[in-house]
Structures are given as C-alpha cells and as structure tokens.
Amino acid sequence: MRKADKVTVDVISQKAGVSTATVSRVLNDSPLVHPKTKRKVLRIVQELNYVPNALARNLSLNRTDTIGAILPWVASGFYSELLRGVDDVARAAGYHIILGICHDREQGPELALKYIREQRTDGLIILDPVLDEPILDEIRRQNVPFVLIDRTVPSQHVNTIMIDDFNGARNMTRHLIEEGYQNILFITGDLQSYDARERLRGYQEAIEESQLAQKKELVIESNFTREDVVPKIAKYVEKNLLPDAIFCSNDEMALGVYRYLLENDYKIPDDVALAGFDGIDTIDFLGITTAKIPMHDLGAAAARLLVDQLVKGRSGGDTPALQPQKVMLQTELLIRKSTLNPKKAAKLVENGPIQTKLVGEKRREPLL
Amino acid sequence: MRKADKVTVDVISQKAGVSTATVSRVLNDSPLVHPKTKRKVLRIVQELNYVPNALARNLSLNRTDTIGAILPWVASGFYSELLRGVDDVARAAGYHIILGICHDREQGPELALKYIREQRTDGLIILDPVLDEPILDEIRRQNVPFVLIDRTVPSQHVNTIMIDDFNGARNMTRHLIEEGYQNILFITGDLQSYDARERLRGYQEAIEESQLAQKKELVIESNFTREDVVPKIAKYVEKNLLPDAIFCSNDEMALGVYRYLLENDYKIPDDVALAGFDGIDTIDFLGITTAKIPMHDLGAAAARLLVDQLVKGRSGGDTPALQPQKVMLQTELLIRKSTLNPKKAAKLVENGPIQTKLVGEKRREPLL
DNA sequence: TTCATTGGTGAAAGCGCTTACAATTTCGGC
DNA sequence: GCCGAAATTGTAAGCGCTTTCACCAATGAA
Structure with a gap:
C-alpha cells in the first residue's frame, strides 16, 4: 500500500527532469546548482511533499545525527531535567536523542556498547556512576566520542562533566x-x-x-x-x-x-x-x-561538549581532535x-x- | 583511522570463506544454512567482534526498530515515569526509543511528522493534549502506526490510552x-x-x-x-x-x-x-x-499497543491489521x-x- | 547408472541516498 | 566565430546489509 506512493529521489529527479545527483545537491544546499534548476526541483519536492529517508542518507554519510543518552533510572524525576538539558542543545545542533535507560547495574554498559557497535549513534552521553574501567576502555576503543557525567575517571583523556x-x-x-x-x-x-x-x-x-x-x-x-x-x-x-x-x-x-x-x-x-x-x-x-x-545545565553542558566534538569530527579529518575536557559545574x-x-x-x-x-x-x- | 579496521559482512565472509549472503543468513538465524558453516561463521564473528551496522540493516529491511516518543515537558518529573514505562516494554520487544520533546505548542506535531517523514521511526507514541485534528489527519495519512496518550479524539480509528x-x-x-x-x-x-x-x-x-x-x-x-x-x-x-x-x-x-x-x-x-x-x-x-x-502503566500500555501493531505489521501483510483500540486505565x-x-x-x-x-x-x- | 529432489550456497540486485569524476554547457575575451 | 575556463549537470560507484533466484552437490528412487 505504501509502496506505490513511496516517493524517493528518483521520483523527484524523474519529474523534475534532472538526475538524482542534482536533486541531492538541491536538498543539501550545494552551491553548484543553478538557481533555476534549484527552484524547479524544490517545487516538485514541495508538491510531492518529499522528505529524504534519513536511514539512507545516514548510511551514505556514515553518520546518524543521533546521540545516545545512557541513564540509570534511580531517581526518576531528578534525571528528567537532565534529559531536557541534553535535548535542548542536541536538538539545536540537529541531533536526535536515543534513550538508553539502564535498568540494572548490568545493562548500562551493555547498552552503550551495543549502540556504538551497531553504529546507531554518533556519540554517547553516559551517566552511570558504576561504570567500571574495563568497560570504559572498551568504549574508548570504539573510537566514538562520549561524555561522562558525574563520574570521576583516572584517565585524563575523557570528557567529563562534574558537579562541584x-x-x-x-x-x-x-x-x-x-x-x-x-x-x-x-x-x-x-x-x-x-x-x-x-x-x-x-x-x-x-x-x-x-x-x-x-x-x-x-x-x-x-x-x-x-x-x-x-x-x-x-x-x-x-x-x-x-x-x-x-x-x-x-x-x-x-x-x-x-x-x-x-x-x-x-x-x-x-x-x-x-x-x-x-x-x-x-x-x-x-x-x-x-x-x-543544576540538572538542566549538567545535561546541556554534556551535550554541548559532545556536539562540539561531533561537529569538529565532521568537518574533515584535518582539524585536530578537540582536547578532552573536564567541566565542573557549581x-x-x-x-x-x-x-x-x-x-x-x-x-x-x-x-x-x-x-x-x-x-x-x-x-x-x-x-x- | 576507523576506516582501516571497519569490519563488515564482506570482511567476515572473506575470512570465513563464504558469501555475504551466508553470513547474513547466519546472523539472522536462517534455518537454511548448514550447522557446520554456521559455526565457522560465528567463530569469525566472535573473533572480530563483529556487530552488523544497524543503519544498513534497517535500510535494507525498511524498518528502524525504533519508536518515537513525543512528549511535552510540562511536568518534568511526572512524565519520566511514563517514559520508563514505554522503555520497559519497547526494549523488551527489541525497539529503541527516540525522544521527541516538544518544547512549545508548535513543535510537537512538527516533530512527529518529521520523524515519520524521515522514516526514523516505525511508530509513534504521542502525548500531546493540544494536537489538533488536521495534524492528526496528516499523521494518519502517513500510514504509520501510532498511539495517543490521554487525548480524546473524535475519530474511532485511533489507538488511545486514556485515564479514567x-x-x-x-x-x-x-x-x-x-x-x-x-x-x-x-x-x-x-x-x-x-x-x-x-x-x-x-x-x-x-x-x-x-x-x-x-x-x-x-x-x-x-x-x-x-x-x-x-x-x-x-x-x-x-x-x-x-x-x-x-x-x-x-x-x-x-x-x-x-x-x-x-x-x-x-x-x-x-x-x-x-x-x-x-x-x-x-x-x-x-x-x-x-x-x-499510573504513569508507568500508561507508558507501558501505550508501548504494548504500538508494539503489537508493529509486530503484526511485520509478519507479512496477510494478517489483518489490528483493530484500533481504546484502553482506559484506572x-x-x-x-x-x-x-x-x-x-x-x-x-x-x-x-x-x-x-x-x-x-x-x-x-x-x-x-x- | 540416471534423474528428479532437496538442502546449501553464491551472484547480484536492490534499499534510498551521496559524491567523485566525467561530460556537457555557457561565456568572456580574442 | 573560436577557445579554454568556469559553471552545471549526469553517470555510476559506493554506503553495509538482505534476499531473490539460480546453481551445485548430494541424496534417494528407479
């Protein structure tokens, strides 16, 4: 049923009489497409109410636009503000949040690793007081940016947001x-x-x-x-x-x-x-x-740190990686x-x- | 840096001396692969610590294993229990949750539609008291399963969880x-x-x-x-x-x-x-x-309803679609x-x- | 021994998008 | 009116996985 009316780049390119490449360029605001063509394509896009499939896009770009938030559910109400903080800055930066609630002590790290390995997330925000070193190493080895909240860690090369x-x-x-x-x-x-x-x-x-x-x-x-x-x-x-x-x-x-x-x-x-x-x-x-x-700020700071890393990482591999930071909130x-x-x-x-x-x-x- | 050690089906198939098709079958527990082959492949998988890329998998399967939770942030602590409920049953069913916090009145529906159109989610759980009919129609037109929480709706053909x-x-x-x-x-x-x-x-x-x-x-x-x-x-x-x-x-x-x-x-x-x-x-x-x-149950019930729909929808198109339900919690x-x-x-x-x-x-x- | 069957397996065509590279058009300057 | 550079556009090869369909080797029956 949905199949028939599924509208993809091809459909658009057909109707607009251009190639899919051009359509893609238009959609990504590439400067090297003629204004006139751009208008034409955009009209069709509007007309058909077309929105690119995020999955395909992400697969192609090797990026998910998603960050994972790994939280325990100890004090439910308390952490929700934090989540809100994360959401605020993540969304502003164009990232989505995938929730990883670790129900018991075991699941937290598992989940984090799973998300990373499956490459569902571009980065991780982890609030888990009992995360132990081996797991952390494992996470670090995956080479995915992450930020720890309220968790001291011996190693220096880890982004951390702390409460003073x-x-x-x-x-x-x-x-x-x-x-x-x-x-x-x-x-x-x-x-x-x-x-x-x-x-x-x-x-x-x-x-x-x-x-x-x-x-x-x-x-x-x-x-x-x-x-x-x-x-x-x-x-x-x-x-x-x-x-x-x-x-x-x-x-x-x-x-x-x-x-x-x-x-x-x-x-x-x-x-x-x-x-x-x-x-x-x-x-x-x-x-x-x-x-x-400041729960909200805690989340926001973590997200900010993470997003900065991600954006930096995105703009070509030439820029030097950001130094890991330790932020202390009062x-x-x-x-x-x-x-x-x-x-x-x-x-x-x-x-x-x-x-x-x-x-x-x-x-x-x-x-x- | 990551590029070099990126392990994909191809790598596995190479090392195991089989085709990617076979690897895929092993990973998906297909019955039509020889036990011996299966063991061999699994060994390599273990060895290389391989986990399939969710994006690629999903693109291929046309499915995201993700459900979107659209919530307002009115009473922060209050809703977090609900989220927990959603998470509990969603995770048990193998679904992930992507968070859609609608900050103000405008953004809620927008967000829902965006997730759907981008096909980031298989289904939606919406808690938004002020969602109006036109938007709802638009959502319904997308042909994506969704459940409304605590929101009456004139039309009968909508899944709803209500509080009595x-x-x-x-x-x-x-x-x-x-x-x-x-x-x-x-x-x-x-x-x-x-x-x-x-x-x-x-x-x-x-x-x-x-x-x-x-x-x-x-x-x-x-x-x-x-x-x-x-x-x-x-x-x-x-x-x-x-x-x-x-x-x-x-x-x-x-x-x-x-x-x-x-x-x-x-x-x-x-x-x-x-x-x-x-x-x-x-x-x-x-x-x-x-x-x-019962906030937790509210979320759990919504997720249950949604998951049932999704699973039903997944198992071939032959089974008749579930009738929309209205659940009332005390x-x-x-x-x-x-x-x-x-x-x-x-x-x-x-x-x-x-x-x-x-x-x-x-x-x-x-x-x- | 020969001919269907039947597991098992592989080749290759997608899924819907991006992008390097090639091809084409356009244009100013001669 | 011609030429090379610059501006546009198209071709096609991926991204990493699934799955159809064809193929091959056993297996049993004849």
Whole structure:
C-alpha cells in the first residue's frame, strides 16, 4: 500500500527532469546548482511533499545525527531535567536523542556498547556512576566520542562533566556557620561514592577553616536513603544534645530528618536548622535550604561538549581532535527559612517558606 | 583511522570463506544454512567482534526498530515515569526509543511528522493534549502506526490510552462522602481540558448519587496551577464558612491549598480534609490523599499497543491489521491521613503520615 | 547408472541516498 | 566565430546489509 506512493529521489529527479545527483545537491544546499534548476526541483519536492529517508542518507554519510543518552533510572524525576538539558542543545545542533535507560547495574554498559557497535549513534552521553574501567576502555576503543557525567575517571583523556560537590558542601557549611550555628551535624551519603566523600570533605574543610574556636566536627555516616537515616538521627538525638543544625548529604535524607524532627516537636529552624543537597521538588515546597544541582545545565553542558566534538569530527579529518575536557559545574545555594537563624533573622525581612534567596555563587548562565 | 579496521559482512565472509549472503543468513538465524558453516561463521564473528551496522540493516529491511516518543515537558518529573514505562516494554520487544520533546505548542506535531517523514521511526507514541485534528489527519495519512496518550479524539480509528478521570474523581468524592464529609469543595482544572471536565463530572456524579440529603455542590473554577488557586481559595474561605473537605483537581493545586491552610492555622484533616489528583512526590511526602495516575502503566500500555501493531505489521501483510483500540486505565485511590475524618478515625488504627492505604480499585497488575 | 529432489550456497540486485569524476554547457575575451 | 575556463549537470560507484533466484552437490528412487 505504501509502496506505490513511496516517493524517493528518483521520483523527484524523474519529474523534475534532472538526475538524482542534482536533486541531492538541491536538498543539501550545494552551491553548484543553478538557481533555476534549484527552484524547479524544490517545487516538485514541495508538491510531492518529499522528505529524504534519513536511514539512507545516514548510511551514505556514515553518520546518524543521533546521540545516545545512557541513564540509570534511580531517581526518576531528578534525571528528567537532565534529559531536557541534553535535548535542548542536541536538538539545536540537529541531533536526535536515543534513550538508553539502564535498568540494572548490568545493562548500562551493555547498552552503550551495543549502540556504538551497531553504529546507531554518533556519540554517547553516559551517566552511570558504576561504570567500571574495563568497560570504559572498551568504549574508548570504539573510537566514538562520549561524555561522562558525574563520574570521576583516572584517565585524563575523557570528557567529563562534574558537579562541584566539595564547594557545594563547603559553601553550605559556611552559610550555616555564618548564620551562627555552632554544632553542625553532618550526615554523609554512602561513602563508597565519590559524591558522598566530596561533600563530606567540603563540610570538613569549612569547619576547619572557621575562625570560631573549637568547632566540633559532628558526623553521622549514612547512605543517602531515608530509611537508613531516620533511626540513626533518632538514636543520635536521644543520646546527645540536639545539634544547632543538621546538614544532610542529600535531600532525600533531609526529608527523613525533617519528618523525624517535626514528629518529635522540634521546630525548624528554631530548635535546629536543616539543610539538604540536590534540590528536589519536595524540599523546595517545604522551604528547606539546599544546594541545588543544576540538572538542566549538567545535561546541556554534556551535550554541548559532545556536539562540539561531533561537529569538529565532521568537518574533515584535518582539524585536530578537540582536547578532552573536564567541566565542573557549581551547585546553587538555595537559602530558605530552614537555616535562617531566628536570632539573626529577626533583623531581616520576613522570609516566606518558599521564597528562595540566592547566595554564594551567582546563577550560572544557562548553557545554550 | 576507523576506516582501516571497519569490519563488515564482506570482511567476515572473506575470512570465513563464504558469501555475504551466508553470513547474513547466519546472523539472522536462517534455518537454511548448514550447522557446520554456521559455526565457522560465528567463530569469525566472535573473533572480530563483529556487530552488523544497524543503519544498513534497517535500510535494507525498511524498518528502524525504533519508536518515537513525543512528549511535552510540562511536568518534568511526572512524565519520566511514563517514559520508563514505554522503555520497559519497547526494549523488551527489541525497539529503541527516540525522544521527541516538544518544547512549545508548535513543535510537537512538527516533530512527529518529521520523524515519520524521515522514516526514523516505525511508530509513534504521542502525548500531546493540544494536537489538533488536521495534524492528526496528516499523521494518519502517513500510514504509520501510532498511539495517543490521554487525548480524546473524535475519530474511532485511533489507538488511545486514556485515564479514567471520571471514575477517579467519583471514587475520591465517594470516599470523602463515606468519611462523613458533608460540604465538599471541588476545585476544577482548566475546563478547556478534557481531563478537567471529566474530573468535575466525576465529582458531580458522586455528589448527586449520594444518599445524604441536600448535598450542596460546591465548585471553584481554577486552572491546575498553584498561583491561580491560592487567591481563590483564600477569598472563598474568607467569605464563606470553611468547607468540610477540599478536593483539588490536581496535586499542584492541592499543594497551594495545603500551604494556605497551614499558614492560616487550619488543621488538616481536623478542620478541613484535603485531597488531590495525580500522585506527585510531594503530595506523597505530606500524606495527602490523592488519586494516583499510573504513569508507568500508561507508558507501558501505550508501548504494548504500538508494539503489537508493529509486530503484526511485520509478519507479512496477510494478517489483518489490528483493530484500533481504546484502553482506559484506572487511577489508584491513595488514602492518607489528610482525608481521614477524625471522628471516624478514632476507631481506626493510627495512620502515620506517609502510610498509604489502598482502597477502591485494586492495584492494576503492571503491564509487561 | 540416471534423474528428479532437496538442502546449501553464491551472484547480484536492490534499499534510498551521496559524491567523485566525467561530460556537457555557457561565456568572456580574442 | 573560436577557445579554454568556469559553471552545471549526469553517470555510476559506493554506503553495509538482505534476499531473490539460480546453481551445485548430494541424496534417494528407479
């Protein structure tokens, strides 16, 4: 049924009375075709509503105009912003996105390799914290441009987009100190993960550098989950005096602590201040201070890096390959009511629970 | 650089001492190749780590193994579950997903058409509430299978996955009535939208059918946004007596109302009960009753429908085309503390704020 | 031994597009 | 009006895979 009306270059060239070569040239805006011919061909193209078959085109050009996005699906809502960022710049550059959701630990690398080997993608954006070296080598060996997100890698010759967890945590801690909090409890994430270690380091650095005397460094080790943190904070609070402030390594844990505190009639921030890290919706709604990870920018930056490589690679092999880059994005310190010390706050204008004030780093210009 | 080591069917056939036809047959598991030959070829394939080029394969087969997902990016986190659902069943069926995010109203249909015309996809899943008829016709004319999500369409011959907004809202209202609430305020979404109208209808139906005498039907018209609803609810509460319960057409508005109520020292549910619709994270955290839209299933159902069509279409043209289907998915009534009438609740076991109880429809078996 | 059969296999023609190269036309300058 | 260069256009060979159809070697029956 479709077969009959399938319109290809040949059909066009026939009707226009030119060769397929000319049609192709017209379609690709080649300068070496006579304006008159061009008009004629374009008219037919319009008339028949012709659009070149991408597959054939790509096969011929040895290019797919597609980039693969390999993502885990850990925190669904969280990553979607990232995807949006990738899409924004990729689309602007004429690239499509093929989705590679790695459901479990195994599938991620598999998928990436499959896409590459099948040559379905021109490049890859990989967000997979547990990608191990051998796989990475395998990927690199394929000679396809790729960008890693939020993943440290020993080898230098890899494009990477990172979050500056260290500075994010340090700034947060500084903020708490500036607000006059003295005993700041820090709850770590899973210390296996690089992010968790960096955030801890940031906290420690800020504590150390603080001029105030004998700051105590208070740390509870947890694992980024709500379930794990609640009993720990409960036990801690019962055994010790309540700290001035609690800084959780991520928002998820902050939510757990938040609930615990409210249920036990502690007032935030009057009895204890609370801060998280990530910038998820619920934290936003509750008016809890956090260090927001610029997910959109993260995706956009990755895509930008990748697209640059691809475009460079396309324009002849003569231009030298781009040097692999490491980009570091800053978090955004969103100060909310939950960390505004009432003693100081009295002097300030009233802060609504949702109102967000920007302190610390300036807002990054959005990429793209 | 890559050129030299590019391994194709020819290379394989050469090394194996057979023709490319045979290699192809081996790769496609054709029965008419001698086991011995097959083994030989497969060994070489392994050895050279050969994977067929998808582009060439697809061009030849006139098929892409790809389905396009056209989505708006209205509520980022919300749709990601849907995408996951699509991915789950699509991948299981051997299809890839190419992402089509329509940023603004214009781009959606454009994108869909582009993908089709370029023949980048075998089929399409479209979630776009404002897709208009002409475009739809155009899409249909392309003779490519597609499925519409949450979008009513006059014409019968279209695959559609719908949410049963009517029943969802009716069940919610029934629940509120059962809990003994008498004055139930309903806040509508943008009544331009079909969803909004259906939810209103469900509410009205439940009110009407309730045996209790002279139920008043209380309706405030809003538009699904927090900004719009807050002043309206404020004005309403100031002018009238507080209703028993407030049922918002979506969670977003419920959040607005929630905040308003708390800020004005109304206790939920003691002074007034609160319910939403959608099932977003924050509502979950706050322990607010809602009708959860099964986003994952929505995507999975759409993908299932599409994949069935595609597979059917693939297996020779003799099998009759599948009849277009309309699938209706039920929402899940998540009853939380926010609508448990204290007078009745006294008899019940204490309900923690997060605890979710399932009432009404049984949990749908997840598709796939 | 000879003649259909029947697996197995290979040659070659696509799939729909691009592009190097050859062929043709056009044109200014003589 | 003629010539070579420049401007257009056409021819045909790919891109890497599938698949039709023809071909060949076994195999069994006669």
